[in-house]
Amino acid sequence: MQIGATVPAEPSYASFREFYPAYLAEHASPICRRLHVVGLALALVLLLAGFMTGRWVLLWAVPVVGYGLAWYGHFVFEKNRPATLRHPWYSLIGDFAMVRDVLSGRIPF
Secondary structure (H helix, E strand, C coil): CCCCCCCCCCCCCCCHHHHHHHHHHCCCHHHHHHHHHHHHHHHHHHHHHHHHCCCCCCCHHHHHHHHHHHHHHHHHHHHHCCCHCCCHHHHHHHHHHHHHHCCCCCCCC
């Protein structure tokens, strides 16, 4: 990139419905989608276990496991930047929506 060159602006989205197709486009790799599903499932198990047992230290592992697996999928298999870094709330909702769509068969696993 040249000095003084402009950096393209990140797209802004008026709604999650507008964001979700772009989110799915960044998750084309089945391996990346699988890592998201496993990461989200493990994060939810850790969250539940932390609250049920009172072992609050488990709550620290929730984002590490959930985002760690998902980001590994992006960096290694998708070769892109996770949407979490640009649109954190839409991305979190997108994780749940994508897992729902994978489990319902709308998106291949």
